[in-house]
Amino acid sequence: xxxxxxxxxxxxxxxxxxxxxxxxxxxxxxxxxxxxxxxxxxxxxxxxxxxxxxxxxxxxxxxxxxxxxxxxxxxxxxxxxxxxxxxxxxxxxxxxxxxxxxxxxxxxxxxxxx
Amino acid sequence: xxxxxxxxxxxxxxxxxxxxxxxxxxxxxxxxxxxxxxxxxxxxxxxxxxxxxxxxxxxxxxxxxxxxxxxxxxxxxxxxxxxxxxxxxxxxxxxxxxxxxxxxxxxxxxx
Numbered sequence: 116x117x118x119x120x121x122x123x124x125x126x127x128x129x130x131x132x133x134x135x136x137x138x139x140x141x142x143x144x145x146x147x148x149x150x151x152x153x154x155x156x157x158x159x160x161x162x163x164x165x166x167x168x169x170x171x172x173x174x175x176x177x178x179x180x181x182x183x184x185x186x187x188x189x190x191x192x193x194x195x196x197x198x199x200x201x202x203x204x205x206x207x208x209x210x211x212x213x214x215x216x217x218x219x220x221x222x223x224x225x226x227x228x229x
Numbered sequence: 230x231x232x233x234x235x236x237x238x239x240x241x242x243x244x245x246x247x248x249x250x251x252x253x254x255x256x257x258x259x260x261x262x263x264x265x266x267x268x269x270x271x272x273x274x275x276x277x278x279x280x281x282x283x284x285x286x287x288x289x290x291x292x293x294x295x296x297x298x299x300x301x302x303x304x305x306x307x308x309x310x311x312x313x314x315x316x317x318x319x320x321x322x323x324x325x326x327x328x329x330x331x332x333x334x335x336x337x338x339x340x
Contacts, residue, residue: 121271147325149327149328157332158317158330158331158332158333159272159317159328159330161327161328164327208271208272210272210328212325216260216277216279217274217277218262218274218319218321218328219274220264220271220272220273220274221271222270222271223269223270223271223272225269
């Protein structure tokens, strides 16, 4: 069964609104989680590393104020896309390491900004 | 920086074996992974191998690692139509560091 739960799986929103995506580790604690973005027919690009109890680490070119990450507990990380625009439309996916070696992924969130 | 390369497409007949190849550049890679992604879905961890191993077999899946050449392959025996998907190769130094992905290989299985 799934070990990483991601919600929602699909969201459609108007331009200018904010969208929150949740990533939960099930039955295990994750001090670190990773957020990726995937464009159609392309590979996954790491956006940021979410750290429980401290600030997220963003990859170069990723706007911190645009993509807010909060890792409030050992089982939950959230990604909030603020003031979404059509170019933010993408597939967002999180992952969390289990036992330090198995990296499991959530089912992903397809964001469509109108 | 680190790079992972894969061929983009592979087409096989149902019942044949599929071999998906991957090369990577980071010599400090410790964990190498194969993920499967079906349309509109997340990534399913298929298998992974430690860099100190040459081979790992799990039912229909066989992973071969040539660390010297930095070459990883995934063999799927008796390929089925349900195996049609995109397969991503990925590597990382440790389980707590992010993965570096290849672009994915789209496997098409012809009945």
